[in-house]
Amino acid sequence: MNLFSMNNESLESFKNDVQKQYNDYKSLGLKLDMSRGKPCAEQLDLSFELLDCLTSKEDFICANSLDCRNYGMLDGIPEAKELFAPMIGVGSDEIIIFGNSSLNAMFWTVQTAYTHGILGSKPWKDCGTVKFLCPVPGYDRHFKVTEFFGIEMINIPMTETGPDMDMVEKLVSEDESVKGIWCVPQYSNPDGISYSDETVKRFAALKPKASDFRIFWDNAYCIHHLVDEPRYILNILEEAKKCGNEDIVYVYGSTSKITFPGAGVAVMGASRKNIDSLKSYLGISIISYDKLNQLRHVKYFGDFNGMLAHMEKHKAVLAPRFNAVIDALEEEIAPLGIGSWVKPDGGYFISFNSLDGCAKRIVELCREAGVVLTDAGATFPYGKDPDGKNIRLAPTYPSLDELKKAMEVFVCSVKLASAEKLLSERTVSC
Amino acid sequence: MNLFSMNNESLESFKNDVQKQYNDYKSLGLKLDMSRGKPCAEQLDLSFELLDCLTSKEDFICANSLDCRNYGMLDGIPEAKELFAPMIGVGSDEIIIFGNSSLNAMFWTVQTAYTHGILGSKPWKDCGTVKFLCPVPGYDRHFKVTEFFGIEMINIPMTETGPDMDMVEKLVSEDESVKGIWCVPQYSNPDGISYSDETVKRFAALKPKASDFRIFWDNAYCIHHLVDEPRYILNILEEAKKCGNEDIVYVYGSTSKITFPGAGVAVMGASRKNIDSLKSYLGISIISYDKLNQLRHVKYFGDFNGMLAHMEKHKAVLAPRFNAVIDALEEEIAPLGIGSWVKPDGGYFISFNSLDGCAKRIVELCREAGVVLTDAGATFPYGKDPDGKNIRLAPTYPSLDELKKAMEVFVCSVKLASAEKLLSERTVSC
Numbered sequence: 033m034n035l036f037s038m039n040n041e042s043l044e045s046f047k048n049d050v051q052k053q054y055n056d057y058k059s060l061g062l063k064l065d066m067s068r069g070k071p072c073a074e075q076l077d078l079s080f081e082l083l084d085c086l087t088s089k090e091d092f093i094c095a096n097s098l099d100c101r102n103y104g105m106l107d108g109i110p111e112a113k114e115l116f117a118p119m120i121g122v123g124s125d126e127i128i129i130f131g132n133s134s135l136n137a138m139f140w141t142v143q144t145a146y147t148h149g150i151l152g153s154k155p156w157k158d159c160g161t162v163k164f165l166c167p168v169p170g171y172d173r174h175f176k177v178t179e180f181f182g183i184e185m186i187n188i189p190m191t192e193t194g195p196d197m198d199m200v201e202k203l204v205s206e207d208e209s210v211k212g213i214w215c216v217p218q219y220s221n222p223d224g225i226s227y228s229d230e231t232v233k234r235f236a237a238l239k240p241k242a243s244d245f246r247i248f249w250d251n252a253y254c255i256h257h258l259v260d261e262p263r264y265i266l267n268i269l270e271e272a273k274k275c276g277n278e279d280i281v282y283v284y285g286s287t288s289k290i291t292f293p294g295a296g297v298a299v300m301g302a303s304r305k306n307i308d309s310l311k312s313y314l315g316i317s318i319i320s321y322d323k324l325n326q327l328r329h330v331k332y333f334g335d336f337n338g339m340l341a342h343m344e345k346h347k348a349v350l351a352p353r354f355n356a357v358i359d360a361l362e363e364e365i366a367p368l369g370i371g372s373w374v375k376p377d378g379g380y381f382i383s384f385n386s387l388d389g390c391a392k393r394i395v396e397l398c399r400e401a402g403v404v405l406t407d408a409g410a411t412f413p414y415g416k417d418p419d420g421k422n423i424r425l426a427p428t429y430p431s432l433d434e435l436k437k438a439m440e441v442f443v444c445s446v447k448l449a450s451a452e453k454l455l456s457e458r459t460v461s462c
Numbered sequence: 463m464n465l466f467s468m469n470n471e472s473l474e475s476f477k478n479d480v481q482k483q484y485n486d487y488k489s490l491g492l493k494l495d496m497s498r499g500k501p502c503a504e505q506l507d508l509s510f511e512l513l514d515c516l517t518s519k520e521d522f523i524c525a526n527s528l529d530c531r532n533y534g535m536l537d538g539i540p541e542a543k544e545l546f547a548p549m550i551g552v553g554s555d556e557i558i559i560f561g562n563s564s565l566n567a568m569f570w571t572v573q574t575a576y577t578h579g580i581l582g583s584k585p586w587k588d589c590g591t592v593k594f595l596c597p598v599p600g601y602d603r604h605f606k607v608t609e610f611f612g613i614e615m616i617n618i619p620m621t622e623t624g625p626d627m628d629m630v631e632k633l634v635s636e637d638e639s640v641k642g643i644w645c646v647p648q649y650s651n652p653d654g655i656s657y658s659d660e661t662v663k664r665f666a667a668l669k670p671k672a673s674d675f676r677i678f679w680d681n682a683y684c685i686h687h688l689v690d691e692p693r694y695i696l697n698i699l700e701e702a703k704k705c706g707n708e709d710i711v712y713v714y715g716s717t718s719k720i721t722f723p724g725a726g727v728a729v730m731g732a733s734r735k736n737i738d739s740l741k742s743y744l745g746i747s748i749i750s751y752d753k754l755n756q757l758r759h760v761k762y763f764g765d766f767n768g769m770l771a772h773m774e775k776h777k778a779v780l781a782p783r784f785n786a787v788i789d790a791l792e793e794e795i796a797p798l799g800i801g802s803w804v805k806p807d808g809g810y811f812i813s814f815n816s817l818d819g820c821a822k823r824i825v826e827l828c829r830e831a832g833v834v835l836t837d838a839g840a841t842f843p844y845g846k847d848p849d850g851k852n853i854r855l856a857p858t859y860p861s862l863d864e865l866k867k868a869m870e871v872f873v874c875s876v877k878l879a880s881a882e883k884l885l886s887e888r889t890v891s892c
Contacts, residue, residue, distance in 0.1 A: 076531040101506040103723040139747035293533040295754040317569035324725040
């Protein structure tokens, strides 16, 4: 029965039942973590043999005859460029292979624009107000980077087809201080929404007022599918080229959720003009990244098809976890009308929207019962969710049994917080 | 016979002989590289087993029970802190373990000071003129970092005991715009000079006018000895603590020249106050560095003594190379009085000072005969050697046979350039 349809007495009794249930969970002393998009041990085990790929001294010589153990090859080894270029949809001359962190590559790109500008434009530090558009809910670590550099963040609502493009187009074309937008175009973090073809085309065709406006296209989950016949998003760099707009986008990706989060390979793609300019900056800060790890990935996967085959194994581990979350929500929350969500076809998260203003209380209840969730508000710039309703659920890290238990606590907490809210509103209106 | 003592006729004849010799070398079509401080293949082979250290799934769990394959541990795994702390002379709570590049750690530290200041001070970008002291000759990549951020560089002459400390003390204590100094305190790049105890103590006791002045103590060659009983420099952080001055220094090191230049581990040490502040910035830019590579190093070396034992193997490979360079200089150049150098007890370079103004010509002659040296001037800020005499020789990368051949070309080029210079001066003065 929908919670809104209950009379005060039924609602009070519902709340008391849920409170008892909650107290029981609390007494279990659980320690469960659904806070971050961390692969589980079972996933990490999938890539065990990656670590055993360099077994003879001949293995170290890469396609250009250089020794990968030594200095050099600032932008990566040729084989790694070949392997990863199709992953992020760029040519092998449009890519830089970084270290183990695409977040670090993004931070560095923003920092470089801040201190030195983009393709000869004024450094952002000297531009007065600089603004970024932030589709919300979004990824907290993106927002922290822009906040760090004092960049003003503007919320852009997400729709089922991606960010609200009318708003994006208007702000980008009219305001020269708008210098960038954070995007997770495939299986967005946390909504799991993949941008429609129209959305990608409209991004590619943007006519920014600022020549140094860039789309930060964090394609973190580009091949991280949960379904057998996934829909791929359009290739942004290709579309941008069709519009004569190829310098507008920086594309990022990594193997953090393909091999190892701590020891994968991060990459960045862009037009050759962008790449050449960025490389000239990069060479000041480092001589080369870890090419042995690049080589490991090349030898382990062989080619991009090898990566796709490997992702099937991740899917087999993850799909049941996502199903467990969705099942719990559909069974326990849907009938009560106290929350909404989308079942994602890939990625790492499920985005749960509670009744307005309940997110913080739900997260608090869960924490007190031993289930750690991402902080309420974290999916918004400055940690401020205007409706106080979004909670990011990360189902990958716990075991399936733990996850089911955590979801019991979660749905119980949602019920309790919702009943509390409805009752307190009725009291107020009396 | 000293070249200066020759009459014009003898000098002309000397020059003609050397020119013939040079032409013969040139006709050989050599391809030799003494330009960078790169380990040779024989050295890289020494660490082959490092790559085979992670063989069971239990290996991935580190001292704090966390899985090194996953996200987390921003500042490094506990075991790596224990291993590397004694290498750079700090406590295991005074260290951050970075990725594969100490240059990158230095760049990041300067960038952070530039954009966000140090311990609450004004960001350097807002300080107007910012100056760094640069002991010369020095490391070109240091100078490139400060140049990148528009920092004005002031040459500080090196003496046999380290930088001219009278000059350092005066500038640091009188000029608030002096915010840092680049130091390679043990086996300096390129002179191979180790700072005396007095020099280290004077550094530790500096009373900077600027509270955000830092000593960038790049201890790149801290255990890279070429002699059996090396002299260790004093511990700068300990000395600074004695003076109540512990926040004044950032210490850097790496295994780039211990295991692999492309795939080693870089570290930074400082006071806990500095480290805590830097960690809060670091967490914006990355979730964690490659902890599997940290673990490999821990398992491979066991402890710091294991690293010291490993360095003995490097010494066995490198000492004959350094001897070959010194022998060639002593036999061929010393009698002629046309150059000076110091035989280093460790490190990666030999610093050759030609007659004033001859460095560029010598490097050019070598290049034309197929021997690549570091560009003349590279050892000075902005690439400007005021006396035009310093050439950095990097003997590690070529094989011993190649090196001997390269040194034949080098001494021949020195003779030719010196004779050219002396003859042209005599013509002018006629």
